[in-house]
Amino acid sequence: MVFSYENLYSSSTARAKRSEIRELLKLIARPEVISFAGGLPAPASFPLDKIAEITRQVIEESGPQALQYGPTEGDPKLREELVKWAAKDGIEVDLEQVLITNGSQQGLDLVGKIFLDVGDPLVVELPSYIGGLQAFNSYQATMYGVPQDDLGMRMDLLEEKLAELKGKGIIPKFIYVVPDFQNPSGVTMPTDRRKRLIELTMEYDTIVIEDSPYRELRFEGEQPEPIIKLDKDGRVITLSTFSKIFCPGLRLAWAFGPEELISKMVVAKQSMDLCSPPFNQAIAATFMSQGLLHKQIDVIKELYYKKRQLMLSALEEHMPEGVSWTRPEGGLFLWARLPEHMDAKELFEEAIANNVAYVVGSAFHCDEGGKNTMRLNFSYPSEEQIPEGVKRLATAIKKTM
Ligand SMILES: Cc1ncc(COP(=O)(O)O)c(C=O)c1O
Structure with a gap:
């Protein structure tokens, strides 16, 4: 018989649920999926040479x-x-x-x-x-x-x-x-x-x-x-x-x-x-x-500005009527709203079948609202992936509509 730990857990551990969202995100590990789901910075922005130089300097000094x-x-x-x-x-x-x-x-x-x-x-x-x-x-x-x-x-x-x-x-x-x-x-x-x-x-x-x-x-x-x-x-x-x-x-x-x-x-x-x-x-x-931090921020801003532009233009071009989105003046994310009757969690399966992923908006609501919303990240996907990913997402939305 395997020992049961149930009686040993603290009340907060017993109460903590595995995130449904994390389970959904496991589905996006396939390389063919274009992911707007993460919140990761663009790895191309990391100043590797400078960090190597400074690391040596820190060790020596x-x-x-x-x-x-x-x-x-x-x-x-x-x-x-x-x-x-x-x-x-x-x-x-x-x-x-x-x-x-x-x-x-x-x-x-x-x-x-x-x-x-x-x-x-x-x-x-x-x-x-x-x-x-x-x-x-x-x-x-x-x-x-x-x-x-x-x-x-x-x-x-x-x-x-x-x-x-x-x-x-x-x-x-x-x-x-x-x-x-x-x-x-x-x-x-x-x-x-x-x-x-x-x-x-x-x-x-x-x-x-x-x-x-x-x-x-x-x-x-x-x-x-x-x-x-x-x-x-x-x-x-x-x-x-x-x-x-x-x-x-x-x-x-x-x-x-x-x-x-x-x-x-x-x-x-x-x-x-x-x-x-x-x-x-x-x-x-x-x-x-x-x-160097000021310079690094300038590099990142230039990169993300371009990516945000690409995402906004692709949304404009492909999204059907009834879908709206924010137009952030900075940062890494924008927020899209589907028509009221739609559920971003239900749409997710179709999106994954189309090889594109996002995070469903309800995950960010303490009251479980926001069912028709989703978060789209533009910092991590490549410039080539952004228009293609938005096109795939729009196809999934049109089909589910
Ligand atoms: C609003 C907000 N707070 C905090 C964090 C945590 O950031 P970190 O622990 O990497 O500093 C994040 C990361 O995405 C965030 O978006």
Whole structure:
């Protein structure tokens, strides 16, 4: 007889479901499938030669130190570079307000760990980043969704939701937003909404988690103010990452926030991994100190701008009437909407039969809404694949319609 582990699991593990989406995505491993499903950067953008050069330099100049354990807060040199980086956007933080994490995904987990007890309330966008939902779900939080429009989370509906919750004696621990070229929708929240968001946190006694991996990847249009910059009251933690502006394989990101909260996150991180890899941090710090990050971002933007154009023109050319999509001014994703009666999950089988894949929109909804929506990634597929993939997707949609 095989031993059953059922009685041993923690309640959060027992509750965690295998993602249906991940199961669907297993189907796309065939080489003939053009995938708009992932959220991966273009590998062609990785500055391999520079990284090789800097790696050698780190080994020669500070090898023993870079290969040793480091402080949980992160390498002071990298944190100093990030303080300078923040200043270009008018964000004033000092070293004690910066924490290096193993990707922003760890930042989200740390936020969950320091704030959430079982059942605790928080507010998320509809749709919202799936990894954020997973992180908060693992703490068995109760999530309340507030719909977006083409300008991000709707502040009138947020206010309604906060008032409704307050009426029941519920104060959300935080409001989680991805304000710049959101994953999954690609939309950006303008400055006036960001200001309103801060006002509402003050009125309803809560805080904001601003998760912004894509902010730097703007191809066109005006950059709104970072939410953390609008905050005068210590009500914002901002998460940013090297994943989309340098290389995700380094697994490096950072959090800015009030010193007290960063210090709580440091303690929480100690029991997870002691520190983020000092070697990788030394590479990132050197890359930044040589002024290469700005150049790298320019390379990426040029690449993705072209890819977004290709995807937009292909959608225009091939999609049948009744299908609409966002037109992001940057980032990696756009969001397509099928006619109301259609279900993107049902369509998936037909799409896979046509050798094209996407992520179904309902995966990004804490309320299981968004059945007729899908996320399309344009950073990873090649320039040749994008028009062909959109054509295949349009064929699948027309057939299912
Ligand atoms: C909104 C958002 N937050 C966080 C992450 C996690 O990024 P990483 O852990 O690679 O820094 C991602 C990755 O796609 C994301 O889209």
